[in-house]
Amino acid sequence: MSAQAIDRFAATLPAETRASVYQSTKTTHEKRTRLLFDQFPDPDRLRTLAGEIKQHAIENLDTYLPQAEARLRANGAQVHWAGTAEAACAHVLRIMRERGATKMVKAKTMVSEEIELADYLGRHGMEALETDLGEFIIQIDHDHPSHIVRPIIHKNRREIATSFEREGLGAYNDDPATITRRARHHLRHKYLAADVGLTGANFLSAESGRIALVTNEGNSRFSVAATRCHIVLVGIEKIVPRDRDLGILLNLLGRSATAQDLTVYTEFISGPRDPAQPDGPEEMHVIFVDNGRTEVLAGECREILRCIRCGACLNVCPIYRQASGHAYRSVYPGPVGAVLSPLLLKENFPQKADLPKASSLCGACHEVCPVNIPIPDLLLRLRARAKEENVPSPGTPPMAPWALLASQPTAWRAALVAGRALNVLPTRLIPVPALQAWTASRELPAWRGGEFRRWLKARRRPAPPAAR
Ligand code: SF4
Structure with a gap:
């Protein structure tokens, strides 16, 4: 499995470019917030x-x-x-x-x-x-x-x-x-x-x-x-x-x-x-x-046509801040582009159907949008459409193994123990190629698997005595 297109681009972005995109978008976003809430x-x-x-x-x-x-x-x-x-x-x-x-x-x-x-x-x-x-x-x-x-x-x-x-x-x-x-x-x-x-x-x-x-x-x-x-x-x-x-x-x-x-x-x-x-x-x-706008208007994501091209959703987006604009392969980058680019031209949908997946769905884009576009909802609608239309999605991790693990408590517990190893193994030694590709452009957060289970177990209270 290869990484998604946007990940591949992000991995090649020079550190200096990434830093300046991050700093510039962050500063503008913070100023915008102060200004609006002060005034x-x-x-x-x-x-x-x-x-x-x-x-x-x-x-x-x-x-x-x-x-x-x-x-x-x-x-x-x-x-x-x-x-x-x-x-x-x-x-x-x-x-x-x-x-x-x-x-x-x-x-x-x-x-x-x-x-x-x-x-x-x-x-x-x-x-x-x-x-x-x-x-x-x-x-x-x-x-x-x-x-x-x-x-x-x-x-x-x-x-x-x-x-x-x-x-x-x-x-x-x-x-x-x-x-x-x-x-x-x-x-x-x-x-x-x-x-x-x-x-x-x-x-x-x-x-x-x-x-x-x-x-x-x-x-x-x-x-x-x-x-x-x-x-x-x-x-x-x-x-x-x-x-x-x-x-x-x-x-x-x-x-x-x-x-x-x-x-x-x-x-x-x-x-x-x-x-x-x-x-x-x-x-x-x-x-x-x-x-293509009339078709967008007739579709499930018509709210995107409210957009006034302010760029606020780009400035706040954690994906845009890491990947910058060219990663979106379109004149419209960032969260607005992840919705608009696959839609605006009909032939764009299969080719750009990966863009709606370039989102953590954190909701920040919706919170800042001056015309209140529910961008995360629209991204989900486009993801659902891609699934319905069987659009191939190279680079997306397969979910079937996860579903198998999540439905087998013993296997899940074993995976939690094995998962800790990912924190200490260098990327090239991770035994699963798919995970190697996934971690090549990401830093794994410190593994905390299992703590919730321990916490829940410690908290479990004895059942109340049966009523006589
Ligand atoms: S924040 Fe809203 S109006 Fe501004 S560019 Fe993004 S989608 Fe368009």
């Missing part, structure tokens, strides 16, 4: 309310999507619908070609990662430049993001300085302020030369057609302000019914994602530039992307 008398009520708003929205998409489309059109935007990743990419390409555009600046959007837009545009002769600092570094390194909010959580500043030197952005200098200044200088020119700006939408209000965009670097603002055509890629689940819902969700998003009261730049955009306004894009195109 709100009952943050859990807020999470419940936010979850109800999102659940209501996704269950009534047939009402809110047409309403949003009508508002957007009334505001002067053009609306497009994309059932698949290919259709979404094709819409973007067509819009660019119709304008004779060849250069795009893009802000960070998870849905564009999901549909692999930048690669698609590159294959068709278009330049799509990432303007979020982390995504920019990922792009020049031909790497993949490893966190929803902090795509380069797995990189250190020395690696980044080396990449900048290689790309001609200045001699090696790993001072973070210098790195940031160089990136800013490089990107400023690109904004001014670009034909099209592409952003996502953190939320889209059906009531007003207003999109809410949050960044900490102001790059979405630049992408929109400096170009004449604004394309918005938005998953259909990003709809909220009313503008007032944004107040609750934005309050939770900043605190949950980066432990900030509010993200530094929060933009509300309702349509293209009004003739009376001095600048801004002349055209605005909103592309609603389904790409």
Whole structure:
């Protein structure tokens, strides 16, 4: 038996990367908790309310999507619908070609990662430049993001300085302020030369057609302000019914994602530039992307569509902290990815059906989720589905021997005694290959087998005398 894919990856993670992922996620999680509990008398009520708003929205998409489309059109935007990743990419390409555009600046959007837009545009002769600092570094390194909010959580500043030197952005200098200044200088020119700006939408209000965009670097603002055509890629689940819902969700998003009261730049955009306004894009195109979401909505894990991509569940997850993001083999890592990745694309289920098992089911992800998604329940539902569909699960320890032991008291007692040996034997001498593989990437906790039995025996009281 081999270890599961995520274990194999975790075993190869350099100690330095593991330490920095652990420290960074832990610090953000602790700050988030302090902030929420210091500032709100009952943050859990807020999470419940936010979850109800999102659940209501996704269950009534047939009402809110047409309403949003009508508002957007009334505001002067053009609306497009994309059932698949290919259709979404094709819409973007067509819009660019119709304008004779060849250069795009893009802000960070998870849905564009999901549909692999930048690669698609590159294959068709278009330049799509990432303007979020982390995504920019990922792009020049031909790497993949490893966190929803902090795509380069797995990189250190020395690696980044080396990449900048290689790309001609200045001699090696790993001072973070210098790195940031160089990136800013490089990107400023690109904004001014670009034909099209592409952003996502953190939320889209059906009531007003207003999109809410949050960044900490102001790059979405630049992408929109400096170009004449604004394309918005938005998953259909990003709809909220009313503008007032944004107040609750934005309050939770900043605190949950980066432990900030509010993200530094929060933009509300309702349509293209009004003739009376001095600048801004002349055209605005909103592309609603389904790409498997309707199927998720019809399935047993529809609650995952409430997700607002804050990354809080990654920060608190003991598996993510050990394995980091690339171990999940998807643009969506961590607990949210363990549910979303096997579901979002139908063909992903058999290949990624191991991800729901990459969880200790400790429940921490549910406790921090700002929209109260019961992630452990969803993981269990996916595990059950994998079993029903007989999806092979390489690396999963066989349970039959355990069941046999657990049902034979004498064999169980013997196994408890033998189990102590595992604490003292080096991994390579453990006589069972399956256990060797299992312990190669784990530390066994000190064996305490048998103590409960002793405790219970010592506690057993004599039966009361029979009544006369
Ligand atoms: S599942 Fe919840 S905690 Fe995780 S990214 Fe989505 S909203 Fe945030």
